[in-house]
Amino acid sequence: MKLLVVEDDRETAAYLVKGLCESGYTVDQSGDGREGLYLASSGSYDAIILDRMLPGMDGLAMLGALRAADIGTPSLILSALGSVDDRVKGLRAGGDDYLVKPFAFSELLARVEALLRRGAAGTATTKLRVADLEMDLLTRSVRRGDTALDLLPREFQLLEYLMRNAGHVVTRTMLLEHVWDYHFDPQTNVIDVHVSRLRQKIDRNFARPLLQTVRGAGYCLRAPD
Amino acid sequence: MPTLSPRLVLAQLGRLVRTHAFRLASLYFGVFAASVLGVLLFVYWMSADFVERQTQATLDAEIAGLAEQYAQRGLSGLVQIVAARSAGDRGDGMLYLVTNSDGHPLAGNITGWPAGTPVAPGAIAFNFAAKVKGETQMRPAQGALILVPDGYRLLIARDISDAALFRERIKLTLLWSGLVALVLGLIGGAVMGRNLLRRVEQVNRTAERVMRGNLSDRVPRKARGTSDEFDQLAANLNNMLDQIERLMGGMREVSDNIAHDLRTPLARLRARLELSLIDAPEVGAATDAIRAAIDEADRLLATFNALLNIAEAESGARRNEAEPLDLAQTARAAAELYEPVAEEKGCALTLDVEPGIMIRGDRHLLSQAVANLLDNALKYGGGGVTLSAHQHDGRAALEVSDSGPGIPEDEREAVFDRFVRLEPSRSTPGNGLGLSLVRAVAQLHDGTVALGDNGPGLKVRLEFAALG
Numbered sequence: 001m002k003l004l005v006v007e008d009d010r011e012t013a014a015y016l017v018k019g020l021c022e023s024g025y026t027v028d029q030s031g032d033g034r035e036g037l038y039l040a041s042s043g044s045y046d047a048i049i050l051d052r053m054l055p056g057m058d059g060l061a062m063l064g065a066l067r068a069a070d071i072g073t074p075s076l077i078l079s080a081l082g083s084v085d086d087r088v089k090g091l092r093a094g095g096d097d098y099l100v101k102p103f104a105f106s107e108l109l110a111r112v113e114a115l116l117r118r119g120a121a122g123t124a125t126t127k128l129r130v131a132d133l134e135m136d137l138l139t140r141s142v143r144r145g146d147t148a149l150d151l152l153p154r155e156f157q158l159l160e161y162l163m164r165n166a167g168h169v170v171t172r173t174m175l176l177e178h179v180w181d182y183h184f185d186p187q188t189n190v191i192d193v194h195v196s197r198l199r200q201k202i203d204r205n206f207a208r209p210l211l212q213t214v215r216g217a218g219y220c221l222r223a224p225d
Numbered sequence: 226m227p228t229l230s231p232r233l234v235l236a237q238l239g240r241l242v243r244t245h246a247f248r249l250a251s252l253y254f255g256v257f258a259a260s261v262l263g264v265l266l267f268v269y270w271m272s273a274d275f276v277e278r279q280t281q282a283t284l285d286a287e288i289a290g291l292a293e294q295y296a297q298r299g300l301s302g303l304v305q306i307v308a309a310r311s312a313g314d315r316g317d318g319m320l321y322l323v324t325n326s327d328g329h330p331l332a333g334n335i336t337g338w339p340a341g342t343p344v345a346p347g348a349i350a351f352n353f354a355a356k357v358k359g360e361t362q363m364r365p366a367q368g369a370l371i372l373v374p375d376g377y378r379l380l381i382a383r384d385i386s387d388a389a390l391f392r393e394r395i396k397l398t399l400l401w402s403g404l405v406a407l408v409l410g411l412i413g414g415a416v417m418g419r420n421l422l423r424r425v426e427q428v429n430r431t432a433e434r435v436m437r438g439n440l441s442d443r444v445p446r447k448a449r450g451t452s453d454e455f456d457q458l459a460a461n462l463n464n465m466l467d468q469i470e471r472l473m474g475g476m477r478e479v480s481d482n483i484a485h486d487l488r489t490p491l492a493r494l495r496a497r498l499e500l501s502l503i504d505a506p507e508v509g510a511a512t513d514a515i516r517a518a519i520d521e522a523d524r525l526l527a528t529f530n531a532l533l534n535i536a537e538a539e540s541g542a543r544r545n546e547a548e549p550l551d552l553a554q555t556a557r558a559a560a561e562l563y564e565p566v567a568e569e570k571g572c573a574l575t576l577d578v579e580p581g582i583m584i585r586g587d588r589h590l591l592s593q594a595v596a597n598l599l600d601n602a603l604k605y606g607g608g609g610v611t612l613s614a615h616q617h618d619g620r621a622a623l624e625v626s627d628s629g630p631g632i633p634e635d636e637r638e639a640v641f642d643r644f645v646r647l648e649p650s651r652s653t654p655g656n657g658l659g660l661s662l663v664r665a666v667a668q669l670h671d672g673t674v675a676l677g678d679n680g681p682g683l684k685v686r687l688e689f690a691a692l693g
Contacts, residue, residue, distance in 0.1 A: 014282070022503050055526045077664060080489075102526060103494025105499045128343060184534070184593045185527060187600045187659060193565040216516060 001114060002026045006036035006050040006052055006062070009084050014096075016049065019105045019111075033057025043071050050110070052079035052090065060093040066180035067094035074109070074115040078179065087183065087218060097113040106217035110169045117165065121158065135163055144202060154179070156197050162221040171218035195219055229266040246425065250418030257410040272395050276388045284368055286391040287319060287381050292371075300377060305360045307379075308332040318384035320353065320366055326376030335380070346372050349382070365389060424455045428462065440470045479641070481536040491529070495522040524656075531658040532643070538590055538665035547670070549692055550591070552582040552621050556614040559595040560588070567603055567610060574599075579611035580620045583692040586670050592668040597659035598625040598685050604653055605629060606682055620690040637676040664686070 003020055007013040007110055008031045018026045030036040033054035040062075043196040048066075052059040063075060075093040079086060090098045097111050128135040139168070142149040142158060151159065155209065157179050162170060169219045176182045195211070196198040208224045227374035241247050259546040295303045307321045311334035328344075330337055349370045352363045368382025432465055434442045443466060444459040452460075498519050505512045562574045589692035595612075602610045606627025614623045632640060632647065639645050643662045646657040660674075663685070667674040672689035 009492055010494075015500060019496070019500055019503075067478070100486055102495070104523070112552055137423070145261075180558070182562070182592055182596075183589050184596075185530070186562070186593075186596050187527075187655060188566060188604065190562050190566050193569055194562075195564050216519060 001046045002028070003112070004036065004040055004045045004048045004050075004073075006033065006040075006048065006054060006059070007031065008051060008054055012019075013183060015105070018109070019109070023109055029150070031055070033059065033062045037062045037065055038074065041068055041069060041071065043073065045073050047112055048073050048075040049112065050075060050077060052077055052086075052094045054115065060095075061089065063094045074118060076111055076115060078103070104217075106169065106170075106214075107171045110171045110174060110218060113168045114165055114170075114174070117168065128160065128166075129165055130142075130166045130221055131208070131210060133161060133163070141202075144206060147205070149201055151201060154194070155201065158194060158198055159202065159221075162219065165221070167213050167222045169217045169220050174218070244418075244422060245644075245685045246418040246422040247525060249421065253417060254410050254414040254595060257414070258310055258407055261403055261406045261410065262450060265403045267397060268358065269399050270393055277391055278368060279390060280385060282384050283319070284383055285315075288369060288417060291379065295373065295379075300373060302374070302378065304332045305374065317385065320368065320384060321383040322378075322380040323373075323379075324378045325335040325336065326378075328378070334382070338378075343377065343683055344370070344372075346370050348592050349380070351382070352446075353382075353384075355384070399614075428455075428459065431462075439668070440466070440473065442466075477536065477539070479533060484532040484536075488526065488529045488533075491522055491525055492614055495519060495526070496523065501567070528656045528658065532655060532660065533645070534593075535662045535665045536667050537659060538662065546587045547585045548588075550586050550588050551582055551688070552584050552586075552591070552623060553560070553578045553580050553614050555588060555591050556595060556623055559599055562596065563599040563603065568602055570607065572603055573609045574603075575609060576609040579615045582614055582616045584670070584689045585665075585692060586623045586689065589665045590669065594687070595623065597663055601625075601659055601685075602627040602629075602683070604655065606631075608682065616691050618625050619691050623687045623690045626679040626682060626684040628679065631678060631681055631683045634678075640676070 001024075003025050005013060005016050005020070005027055007016060007029070013029055013031065014211070016133075017027045019028050028039060029063065031054075034056040034100055036048075036050060036054065039045075050059045050062065052063065054164055057065075059077060065075070066073070066075075074096045075094070076097045076099060077090040078099055078101055078119060079090065079128075081102045087098045096115055099108060099111060100162075126136065126138050128137065133142070134144070135142050137160070142151055142156065142159065158175065161175065161178050172189065173185070175191050175195075195213075199209075199211045203211055212220050212222065214220050230621050256469060291306065292495070294306045295358070295407075307323050310319070311321050322335045322337055322338070323331045324338055324545065325331060328338035328649065339353050342349065342351040344640060347369060347581065350367045353366050354361050355364045356362075364384055364386045366382040367385045368380060371379040371381070373379050391560075395541050428649050431442050431444045445462045446456050446459045446463075447453075484506060498515050502515055502519075505515060556578050564574055599610070599612065602625050606629030608628030610625070610627045612622070612623075612625050618621075638645065643661045644657040646655065664674050667687055667689075671687050672687060675686050675688075676683040677686060
C-alpha cells in the first residue's frame with residue numbers, strides 16, 4: 001500500500017512517515033502543496049494524508065484540483081482548526097475524513113485503514129458477516145450461530161460500524177463521529193460503556209469472544225484465530 | 226398588560242418613593258411651590274397696600290383742603306364748598322357730608338348720617354346708600370370724621386367698593402396663577418425625576434447585563450455636544466468596562482495561548498511515546514510507564530482542547546453556525562448516550578421532554594453542553610437524575626437535576642469559572658471546565674444558565690429564546 005503525506009511541519013511529517021512505515025506502508029512525503037499536487041496527480045497512491053495549511057498551495061485547493069482532474073484517491077485532511085465548520089468545508093472540498101491536530105497516531109492509523117477499506121469495497125452489501133456473527137441490513141436482524149440477538153437501534157448501528165471495519169482498529173472518536181455524529185470528546189468514557197453493553201449481547205453466551213479492546217487505541221471486531 | 230391590584234400599585238408607589246430621583250423631584254417641587262407662594266403673597270400685599278395708601282392720600286389731601294377753607298371762610302364757607310363739590314357726579318368716589326350736632330345734613334352727597342356709625346373723630350368706616358342707575362345700593366366707604374366747633378360734623382370719605390373689587394380681582398388672579406404654577410411645577414418635577422430616573426436606570430441595566438456576563442455591553446450616551454454629568458458618568462463607566470474587558474480578555478488570551486502553544490509539543494511528545502511502544506515488548510515496567518505517560522498526555526490534551534473549545538465558544542466565532550434545531554432531539558440524543566453510564570452507576574435517568582422545541586443554535590456545542598451537564602449530574606450528583614426540556618412563553622428551557630449533595634448557594638457562581646472544582650469533588654477525575662463550557666455555550670446562544678436547589682440536589686437550567 002502506498003501513501004502520500006503532504007505536511008509542512010517537519011517534525012509532524014517525520015513522525016507520520018516513521019509510524020506509517022513501521023506499520024507496513026510505503027510512504028512518499030512532500031512539504032509543499034504544489035509539489036504534493038504534482039505527486040498525487042500520478043494517481044498511483046492508495047491514500048493521501050494532507051495538511052490543511054500548506055505553503056505553495058492550500059490543502060483544500062490542492063484537493064479541489066485533484067478532484068477536478070478526476071483523481072479520487074481517498075484522502076484524510078489534517079488540521080489545527082477544529083470547528084465543525086472547518087470539518088464541513090474540508091469534506092466538501094473532496095476530503096474523505098478529517099482529523100484535528102494534535103491526534104494520536106493510533107487514531108490516524110485507524111482512520112487511514114478505514115479509508116483504504118472504503119476505497120476497496122464500495123459495493124453495496126445487504127449482509128455483513130464476522131465468523132459466526134451475521135447481520136442482515138435489510139431486515140435489520142442480527143444472529144450469532146443459531147441464536148437471534150435482540151439489539152437496540154443504537155447498538156445495531158454500533159455493531160454495523162464495527163462489522164464494516166472488521167479486523168481493524170476503530171477508535172472511540174471514530175465511533176462517536178460515525179455512530180452518534182458527535183464531534184467532541186465527552187468527559188466520561190461513555191463509549192466504553194456502550195461497547196461493553198454490546199459485548200454482553202454478542203459475546204457473553206458464546207465460547208469465542210469477537211469484540212476486543214485494543215489498549216491505547218480502541219476496539220476491534222474480528223474472528224478469533 | 227398586568228392587572229393593577231391595589232397592593233401592586235402600593236408596592237410600586239413604595240418603590241418610587243424610595244428612589245433618589247423621586248426625593249429630588251419632591252424637593253424641587255417643594256422649593257418651587259414655596260417660592261411661587263412667596264412671590265404671590267408679596268404681589269398681593271404690595272398691590273393691596275398701594276390701593277389703601279392711594280385712598281388715604283386722597284383723603285388726607287381733601288381734609289387738608291377743607292380745613293384750609295374752614296379756616297379762611299368759617300362754617301358757611303365750608304358748607305358752600307362741600308355743596309359745590311357734592312354737586313354732580315365727579316366719578317372720583319369722594320363722599321362729603323356736613324351735619325349739625327343732631328346729625329341733620331346741611332350739605333353733601335350722602336343722604337344722611339350713616340345709621341349705626343358712632344360719632345367719634347378720626348378714621349371711620351361705614352356703609353352708605355348710593356343710587357346707581359336708579360337703584361339704591363349699600364356701598365362700603367372709608368374716611369375721617371372731623372368735629373367742627375359748635376357741634377358741627379364734617380365727614381369726608383371715599384367709596385372703596387372699587388378698591389375692594391380690585392383686591393378681589395387680584396386675589397383671584399393670584400390664586401389662579403399660583404395654581405397653574407404649582408401644576409406646571411408638579412409636571413416639571415415629574416419630568417425631571419423621570420429623566421433622572423431613566424438615565425440612572427440605563428446605567429443600572431447596563432451594569433446588570435455586564436454582571437450577567439455580557440462584558441461588551443456599554444452605557445448608552447446622549448448625542449454629542451451635551452456632555453452633562455450623566456454623560457461623564459457613562460463615559461467613565463464605559464472606560465472602566467473597556468479596561469476590565471481588556472484585562473479579562475488578556476488573561477483569557479494568555480491561558481488560551483498557553484493551551485494552543487503547548488498542544489503541539491505535547492502532541493509530539495505523545496507521538497514519540499506512541500512510536501516507542503511499537504518496538505517495546507508487550508509487557509514490562511518500561512512499557513507500562515510509557516502507557517501511563519501517554520494516558521497523562523491524553524488528559525492534558527483533553528484539558529487544552531476543552532479550554533480552546535470554551536475560548537472558541539466565547540469568542541462568538543461560531544455564531545454563524547447557528548441553525549434551527551430541535552432542543553428536544555438534542556436532549557434525547559444526549560440522554561441516550563448517557564443512559565448506559567447511568568445504569569452502570571445505579572442511577573435512574575429520567576427523560577421528561579416535550580416534543581418539538583425549536584431554537585436557533587449550534588447542535589454540536591449544545592450537545593456537548595448537555596453532555597457535560599449529564600456527566601456532572603451522574604458524577605457528582607447521583608441518585609435520580611432528570612433531564613427535562615420544555616417550552617413556555619417563547620422560552621425554551623432545558624433542565625438537568627439530580628438528588629445529590631447540591632452546591633451551596635454562595636459557591637454557585639464560582640463553579641462556572643475555569644478550573645474551579647469544589648472540595649468534595651476534587652478526588653474524582655475531571656478538569657473543572659465542564660460548566661465553563663456550558664456557560665460559554667449559553668452566552669453564545671444569547672441564553673442563560675442558572676444553578677438552583679432541587680431540594681435535595683442540584684438543578685441546572687439552560688434557557689434560550691424559542692423559535693416561533
